[in-house]
Amino acid sequence: MAEILQVNNLFKSFGRKQVLKDFNMSLEEGKVYGLLGKNGEGKTTLIRMVMGIIPIDKGKIHYKGKKIKFNHPCYKKEVGYIPEESIFFGWMTINELMSFNSSFYPKWNAHKAKEYLDRFDLDGKIRIKNLSRGMKLKLGLIVALAAEPELLILDDPTSGMDVPTRHDFLKGLIQEILEQGTTILFSSHLVHELEGIIDHLGILHSGKLILEENFEQVKNKVKKVHLVFDGSVPEGIDIEGILTKQTDGNKCDLGIYPWNDEVKTNLETLHPTKMDVESMTLEEIFVHFVS
Amino acid sequence: MFAKIFIKEWRENITIFSLAVLMMTATVILSLTSKEEMTLYSSEMFLLLFLPLAALLLGSGGFYTEFKDNAWVYLFSRPVKKELLWIFKYVSQLSVLLVIFVIFYLVRRILPGLDKILQDLDINYPEAFGERFSISVYVVIPIIAFTIAFSLSLLYDKQFIIFFVSILLGTGLLYISQNYLYFLWERGFRVRSEGILSVLFALSFAFASILTLAKSDFSQVGKKIFRFSAYALILLIISFLISTVWVTRGQIFSSSSSFSIWHYQVHQGKFYFQDFRQGILLYDPDQEKIQRLNRKSRFSFGSFSLRAGKIVFLQIRSMRQWTQDLWIMNTDGTGARPLVESSKEDSLFYKKRTRSFILSHDADRVAFITTHSEKEGEKSVWIQTLWQMNTDGTRLKSQILDVPESHGADLIFWPSFGNSLVLVVHSVSLARQKSSQVRMIDLDEGTSQVLLKNIVVPHFWRFGHLHPSQEYLIFRMREDEENKESLALLNLKTKETTELFSADLLKLWSGKWSPDGSKIAFSRGRELWIYDLEEKKVEKISQRNYEYEIGFDWTSDGQKFILLAPIDGENQLIVMDSNFQEIKSIKIPIQFMGTITVRGLENVAILKGTGKGRFWRVDLETEEWKKVF
CATH class of the missing domain: 3.30.70 (Alpha-Beta Plaits)
Incomplete structure (x- = not known):
């Protein structure tokens, strides 16, 4: 199975604090990779580096075999990203955000976006600043999924979700996404949620992956x-x-x-x-x- | 993508745009109600206050929404290069400012009353922009302010801090650029394109900002600021270098450069002339060399006065205030120093402009006229003062000249006998030239005597009209009632005027004395005439009819007379002997532009056309032509 994302010898510091030390990771295509770690271990930092939001200090990241360079964003057309807190331009309405976002993605599926809006019961005319945290999370999901990404990166997205939505997302939506062949990198500190979903497990601790293995094998070992x-x-x-x-x-x-x-x-x-x-x-x- | 970002930026800045429209509406309403003063006030507020502030506000809020909503995480995770985002945002927000300008421009055009009011709006901007500009400069400064503020806006989330830092940096850089231009000025460079440095500064900030965004972690403020500062510093240094090269290009003196001759004088067989950029230069026909006399003289303007081995000239100190100081130097360029200093408030010459100056025959004393305005009740009047002093700065005396309104006084000659000056008082309006007078001022008594009235002042009356003995001056005079002009000889010792010759209107032009002073040659349209002083006889000496006005001169030894004349469509140099018999005719192989002036040196004639790069010499014996520049 081909690797869609590969991280090699990654280092990142913030001031004197070294967050990632010689971090290595690889994602197989079509799998769900669960990345676990305590708060502050560097999960979000890693994801932001993958998404080109912050630069790498040292190391390499490859997407589909091609090295990702900071501020060379072409690969991001195939990558969906749902941050821990979905933050958009508060003055925009949902529809305006959809329209704004669609301009970045050639594969943007407006029909799917509309479907998701209906599924999550979101009114496109509401201003984003008037949405609750949970609604913003749903919106973040839609923004990511409507672009039909090949790699979906979720940075602890469910922590603000209500139970029904979380259930729907974890049990239903993830499966739908997988059926489309999308690879998922799921980072969370709500460990119990990942059970039954992930194929591959990585545990981040002290800047490194102290465990990275197929989840079934981990359970056996x-x-x-x-x-x-x-x-x-x-x-x-x-x-x-x-x-x-x-x-x-x-x-x-x-x-x-x-x-x-x-x-x-x-x-x-x-x-x-x-x-x-x-x-x-x-x-x-x-x-x-x-x- | 650009369209979506464009719309987004306009939506976010619609408040500023609306405020601008509101202000312009108020101006229009005031204009329609014919309240001129209020319209002007409103327009001034709009142009001077609102526009720059709006530009700063707009710019400092460049990345404000990204900070405020933390939406930068969302935006920078999109598949678009950060530089492109920067540029799209910049262009979109700048367009808000530009649309405001366009609307204002259209409003001006549609409402002619407003346009007229604004034509009178005359505000000096900092010297970095040189002289007074048209209203269009009010567009440039806000754009620069906007660019600086926008460039800084990605560094920090507090908009008001960015706003004030932009003001500080912008004014600080303006101050630095002014002083830098003075620095170049003092080193002998005439600064022409002052605004370029400000534009380069703005571009430096812009590039530094783009690079910072492209390379930095947006969340780390300290690192962003450090990186931005490093980039900006490097780019600012490069800007200074580019500006230096731009400003000084063509000003590194080279004797093979082309020059524009504003004013010239022949002294001891050498040709002294003034170039706009290089100052006062000297052409030595024997050595066939041009040299710049002194770098300080590069800022000289107008004419210079050369006598007895010294040159007095005006040097511009400030382009903005158009202040000038009188300087003196030796004819070899050494010893350049100011004669008067007008920069300090406690100086006698503060805010006084020197308009005319002259050296005494022995160059020990200098006389000059200054003008300044004073309030007389509600009116401003122009005061013209005659000063005289030793060239070492001692024995300064002054007297106010009695000059009618709309008239100017210019010094034309300082005779070697007695202690008096000859000056011309003439109308500043060309149409009223016949009201000019020649006066003599007794420098000891301070009294003034009108020697001639109703003289016509051709623009080059300084040259050739002084008799070699320096006792006579020759003028054209015109009678009010008759369409006649006469050539008059003024004896400076006896103050008597003798009419030499009378002719039809506008026919007399250009006069040159022979080196021994026995004759004066003058042109009458297309004819050349001579007046013999001893025989008191006037006669025409040109043997043919020339196609247009001609130039002429004696050689400096008086042995030959050179006449530049067009014959059969070709310019020719006709060489005559002292009896005006043609010796030879030399074809001029060069096309000169405009009027050609000829000066005779000993065996060489110098031909000068108007414009740049038209300065040739011809050897009268060998007929060899050489380009001087």
């Missing part, structure tokens, strides 16, 4: 192990792949990545009286990785 011992928990449990460790009396909970037979065998050598292995939710995976 990341395990929660509950150990019970006679007496106290042995000290210095030194097994490769321990993400987290919590001890309580004679009990020990471990987060393990990658889970494999070797790790299992190593744990058995500790002679626990009980060893339970469970899969983690995405949220638990995220917590264990960034702890």
Whole structure:
């Protein structure tokens, strides 16, 4: 499967604070890539660099194999972008914004835009400054989708959405978009939302991707192990792949990545009286990785 | 895309446009009600206050909505180059300003009363724009102000700060450009296109802004400002360099350049002349070389007075106020220094314009006339003052001249005997020239005596009309009642006038004394005549009828007489002996433009046409022609 977006050795600082350090990432065409990270880890910064809003300090970004240069915006005709907060020119009406935006995209589909407006129950004559946050988010979606992008980048778009809209978006709209062959980069800190949607997972922490893998494989490889011992928990449990460790009396909970037979065998050598292995939710995976 | 951005920018700036239309409507209404004073006031407010402020307001709000709504994230994530966005926004917003200008221009044209009022609107703008300009300059300054403000508007989200910083930067740069022009001026360059520097400044800011937008993270204010400042500084330096080259082009002296001769004098076989750009120059026919006498004289204007190894000339100090100072230098260009200083408020010559000046025969003293206006009740009157002083600045004396209104006084001669000056008082209107007078002023007594009335003042009466003994002056005179002119000889010692010759109106022109002073040659239309002073006889000496007015002169040794005349459609130089017998006729192989003047040096004749680059010499023996420039 071809890679639609590739990020290599990316560095970005704001003053003395280094936000991204030697960051690498690649997106396969037609997949949903979930990018997780705590607040302030650099998700938005990364996305803004991909969108050419802010310049790169060092590194490269390739779109469909071609290097993206700052302020060389041709590739953006195929990229839809929904920022965390959809901000437009407040004095414009929705229809005016649609008209204004359409001038930038040769593939702008006005019919689709109208459909989405109806679907989200937005009146085109309303001024943007009079829209609620949730309505602006919906508008942002429409602005991005009506251009029929090949790559859709969502920067935590659902945090201001109401539940029905979020549900509709996550369960319905995403699927429709995927069926059109659009690749999606979904950045969020609402981890639980991404479960069931994403194909690929990336966890951003301390400026780097500390995990980047197919989500099914991640689920198989990341395990929660509950150990019970006679007496106290042995000290210095030194097994490769321990993400987290919590001890309580004679009990020990471990987060393990990658889970494999070797790790299992190593744990058995500790002679626990009980060893339970469970899969983690995405949220638990995220917590264990960034702890 | 441009159309959508255009509409967007107009929508965002419709308030300013509406205000402008409102103001113009008020002006129109006032104009229609024939309230001239109010119309002028309203127009002045519109042009001087509203337009520049509107331009600044418009410009400083260039990226305001992008900041205000944080919509820059949305806009810069669109597939369009930032430079293009900048340009589209700039052009769109500038069009608002331009439409205001166009409407104002149309309103002026439609309402003739308004147009007339505005013709009288005469405001000096800073010297960076040189002299007074027509109303169109009120368009240029707002555009420059707008460009600067727009360029800065992407740096910060507080519009009022951008507004004031634009004013500070704009006025600061204007101040710097003025001083820079003075800097060039003081180094001997005549500055012509002052406005170019201001335009280049505006362009520098624009380019710096575009580059900053294209290269910077819009959210980081500090880095944006730093980057912008760096770009702007480099571009401003380049602007200074370009402006320097532009302003000074053609002014680096080269003896092979072409010159425009405004005024000239022959002294000791050398040809001294004045060029608009290069100042006072000297052509040495023996060495066949042109040299610039002194760089300071580059700012000289009008004529110069050359006597006894010294030259006095007027140097322009300020183009804006048109102030001039009198300077003196040696005929070799050394020792240039001001004689009077009129820049300081405590100077006697502050706000006084020197219009005429002359050196004494020994160049120890200089006399000059200044004019200035004074309030007499509600009226302004022009006062003309005659000054005299030693050329070392001592013994300054003055007296106010009794000159009728609409008349000017010009010094024409300072005789070597006695201590008096000869001046002409003439109407400033050409149609009233016959009311001119020749007066003699006794510099010791301060008294004035009219020597001649009703003289005609040809524009070059300074030359050739002074007898070599310096005791006589020759003039054309015209009687009111008769259509007759006469040639009159004024004896400066006895103050007696002798009518030499009388003829039909407008026929007498140009006179040249022979070097020994025994004869004067003058033209009567297409004829050449001689008046012999000793024999008191006038006779025609031209043997043919020439097709139009001619030029003539004696050679400096008096042995030959040169006549420049058209014969059979061709200009020829006719060389005569001292008895006016033709020796030879030299064909002139060059086409001269306009009037040709001929000056005889010893064995060489100098021919000068009007305009640039028409200065030739011919050897009267070998008939060899050489172009001087």
